[in-house]
Amino acid sequence: MVKEASMSRDFRLYKDDETPLYIQAADAVRAGIVGGEFRPGDRLPSVRKLSDELGVNPATIVAAYRILTREGLVESRAGSGAFVSEGAPVDARFEDAASGRGPDRAAPVVRPARGDGPDEASGGMPDGAPGLVDLAANAPPRDLFPLADLKRFIAEAIDADGGRAFEYQDTAGYAPLRRTLAVFLAASRRGGREPVDPADVHIVSGAQQGIDLAARALLRRGDVAAVETPGYGGARDAFVAAGARVEAIPVGPRGLDLQALERLASTRPLRLVHVNPSFQNPTGAVYDAENRAAIAGLAERYGFYVVEDDLFSDLSWSGGPPPSIRSFDAAGRVLFVKSFSKSLMPGLRIACLEAPAAMRERFAGVKRSIDISSNGLMQRVLDRFLSSGRLESHLVAARERYRSAFAAFEEALVPYRGTGLSWDRPEGGINLWVSAPPGVKARVLAAECLRRGCAVAPESAFRRDTGGSDEADAHLRVSFGSAAVGELARGARAIGEAAVALGVK
Numbered sequence: 001m002v003k004e005a006s007m008s009r010d011f012r013l014y015k016d017d018e019t020p021l022y023i024q025a026a027d028a029v030r031a032g033i034v035g036g037e038f039r040p041g042d043r044l045p046s047v048r049k050l051s052d053e054l055g056v057n058p059a060t061i062v063a064a065y066r067i068l069t070r071e072g073l074v075e076s077r078a079g080s081g082a083f084v085s086e087g088a089p090v091d092a093r094f095e096d097a098a099s100g101r102g103p104d105r106a107a108p109v110v111r112p113a114r115g116d117g118p119d120e121a122s123g124g125m126p127d128g129a130p131g132l133v134d135l136a137a138n139a140p141p142r143d144l145f146p147l148a149d150l151k152r153f154i155a156e157a158i159d160a161d162g163g164r165a166f167e168y169q170d171t172a173g174y175a176p177l178r179r180t181l182a183v184f185l186a187a188s189r190r191g192g193r194e195p196v197d198p199a200d201v202h203i204v205s206g207a208q209q210g211i212d213l214a215a216r217a218l219l220r221r222g223d224v225a226a227v228e229t230p231g232y233g234g235a236r237d238a239f240v241a242a243g244a245r246v247e248a249i250p251v252g253p254r255g256l257d258l259q260a261l262e263r264l265a266s267t268r269p270l271r272l273v274h275v276n277p278s279f280q281n282p283t284g285a286v287y288d289a290e291n292r293a294a295i296a297g298l299a300e301r302y303g304f305y306v307v308e309d310d311l312f313s314d315l316s317w318s319g320g321p322p323p324s325i326r327s328f329d330a331a332g333r334v335l336f337v338k339s340f341s342k343s344l345m346p347g348l349r350i351a352c353l354e355a356p357a358a359m360r361e362r363f364a365g366v367k368r369s370i371d372i373s374s375n376g377l378m379q380r381v382l383d384r385f386l387s388s389g390r391l392e393s394h395l396v397a398a399r400e401r402y403r404s405a406f407a408a409f410e411e412a413l414v415p416y417r418g419t420g421l422s423w424d425r426p427e428g429g430i431n432l433w434v435s436a437p438p439g440v441k442a443r444v445l446a447a448e449c450l451r452r453g454c455a456v457a458p459e460s461a462f463r464r465d466t467g468g469s470d471e472a473d474a475h476l477r478v479s480f481g482s483a484a485v486g487e488l489a490r491g492a493r494a495i496g497e498a499a500v501a502l503g504v505k
Contacts, residue, residue, distance in 0.1 A: 012054070022060045022061075022064045022067070023064075025050075025054070026063075026065075029044065029065075033073050039084060040085065041083060042083065042084045043083050044065070044084065046081055047062055047065070047081075066237070069082075072443070132453055132454070132455060133483055133490050133491035133494065134455050134482060135455060135456050135479050135491045136455040136477070136478075136479060136482075137479050138282075138430065138457075138477070138479045139482055140343075141481070141482055141483060144397075144401060146345075146385075146394050149390050149394070150381065153388075154377065157380035160380075161380065165380055166376060168372055169373035169374065171368045172201075172202050172203065173201065173202060174376060174379035174380060174383065176380075177203060177379045177382060177386075178198040178201045180386045181196075181198075181338075181386070182198040183195075184386055185201070185338065185352075185354055188314065189323060189324055189327045196354060197357065199360060200354055200357055200360065202355060202367065203350065203352055203374050204337075204353050204374060205371060205374045205375065206341065206349045207309060207341065209351070210307075210352070210353040211238045211274065212238040212241075212370075213353060213363060213366055214238075214272065214337075214353070214355075216242055216370075218271060218272050219243060221242075221244075222243065222245065223242075223243070223244045224246075224264070224268045225242075225246050225270070225274075226247045226248070226261070226264060226272075226273045226274070227239065227249070228248070228250075228275060228280065229248035229249065229250055229462075229464075230462035231251065231274070231280075231282075232274070232276060232462070233462065235274035235307070236464060239272065247268075248464065251283055253285055253424075254285070255286075255287030255288055255291030256287065256295060258291065258294050261295070261298060262298055262302075265298060265304060266302065272305045273295075273306050273307070274307045275287070275295065275306060275307070275325065277292060277321070277324075278313035278428075278429075279313070279426065279428050281311065281431065282457065282462045282475075282477035283433045283477075284424075286427070286428075287321075287325075289322035292323065292324070292325045293325075295325050296325050296329045296333070299333035299334065300329075300331035300333055303333075305334070306334045306335065307335050308324060308325045308334055308335065309339075310324070310336065310337060310339065311341070312342055312428060312429040315343060315428050316399070316428035316429075317399055317402070326354065332356035335354065335355045336353070336354040336355075337352070338351060338352050339351045342430065343391070343395060343398065344385065344391065344394065348378050349374070349378060350374060401481075402428075402429070402480075405488060406425075406426065406432065408485060408489065409432070409478075409480040409488040409492050412488065412492035413492040413495065416495070416496025416497075416500070420499065421434060421436070421437060421495070421499055430479055431478065431479050431480070431481070432477075432480055433478075434475060436499075437502070441473050442459045442460065442473045442474055443458040443460050445476060445495075445498055445499065446476060448502060449476075452494040452498055453490070454490070454495060454498075456478050458475075458477075459473050459475040460472065462477070478495070
């Protein structure tokens with residue numbers, strides 16, 4: 001019988017701290033794993049035991065364990081509880097960090113796969129870790145948030161609608177915003193399917209809710225669903241929660257592995273596929289037009305649905321990505337989820353889902369059961385960002401900021417190419433997919449980067465299909481767009497020096 005591990009007696013949660021309790025709990029368990037307090041194979045305290053000890057709701061501990069599972073540090077075993085993964089990066093060098101004697105504090109090894117907030121698989125490092133360059137956040141930097149516009153649009157919305165902005169809203173969304181988004185989606189589609197019917201546009205509370213909505217509406221227990229690998233863990237979570245059996249389809253530089261997709265669709269009852277085709281998270285891959293058209297064609301041929309998750313298409317530096325998969329959809333099999341967390345601010349918590357007309361009532365019913373409606377004030381604010389032209393003005397500045405940020409980061413990293421680090425230049429987005437030196441596991445390199453004051457995300461955090469093989473842990477996702485410009489050179493040097501420290505010549 002496996003003995004259940006115990007938390008350090010001096011561990012506590014600070015309920016008056018700005019850091020959410022579930023993130024504090026995840027940080028503490030993570031520090032125990034990395035620092036050697038918990039060893040691979042150890043059974044962690046049960047949800048009920050730990051929640052009782054800390055005086056918090058069990059859901060807090062469930063959320064903390066989900067974060068660590070997504071990071072590859074914890075695995076759940078049916079009927080047995082949560083265990084430290086066999087491949088967890090336990091290393092004696094981190095004992096000081098875990099005990100609070102290290103250079104900063106007990107800090108997480110990685111951030112979550114998406115990084116958009118609690119409802120979109122968030123749960124990384126709390127604010128204020130001294131001296132840390134955070135290149136793992138996959139989110140826009142705060143100094144780029146258009147706060148002056150936000151203040152103005154909030155005031156305008158309240159002046160115009162008063163208390164109506166704070167009442168229960170139409171479940172499908174604020175009608176003027178749906179009309180504005182229909183025009184926006186049609187104009188940004190690049191090559192097809194105009195116009196978009198506002199009745200097909202559903203307002204959701206963040207893109208993760210859009211993915212979850214699709215899963216709840218379309219999947220039944222035992223259905224087969226597919227996700228990208230490496231890819232966004234929140235899609236897998238939503239599909240698993242809906243009862244699906246989830247398979248992984250590899251992503252390459254030009255897009256999804258079409259042979260693997262067709263092989264799965266032709267041999268099993270595939271129901272739903274999640275893809276992120278424009279500056280894919282985490283690889284930065286841009287699916288080419290042929291790949292996108294082929295996905296739409298396979299969906300029609302085999303009768304499965306596709307959730308096209310668009311985070312970054314409006315952050316292209318050079319002409320924009322190819323037409324959306326939805327633009328090739330002649331059979332009503334593609335659902336398009338558009339997020340504004342990267343292009344504006346994660347805290348808006350407003351996204352949209354464009355779905356085929358036949359699904360309107362089904363999606364409205366599921367949305368109503370989740371949260372009745374999305375935030376009325378923020379819907380009005382987003383409508384003003386779009387209709388005033390301020391979103392496009394902001395995007396022009398954001399694209400230039402990210403282009404310049406990458407140039408500054410690359411300039412500082414180039415001297416370390418001799419260590420075996422390598423990368424391809426992106427054409428948009430905020431992330432860089434860096435190949436670790438031959439023979440070096442990315443999670444080990446990420447841990448060494450953290451010791452040197454820079455947080456990055458290893459490839460293993462975005463995979464659940466490999467059994468921990470070295471080949472599946474050969475890259476780092478580096479969010480150069482997330483840090484202040486003045487921190488980029490320091491972050492690049494930390495990554496390069498980490499490679500040097502691991503003995504790579």
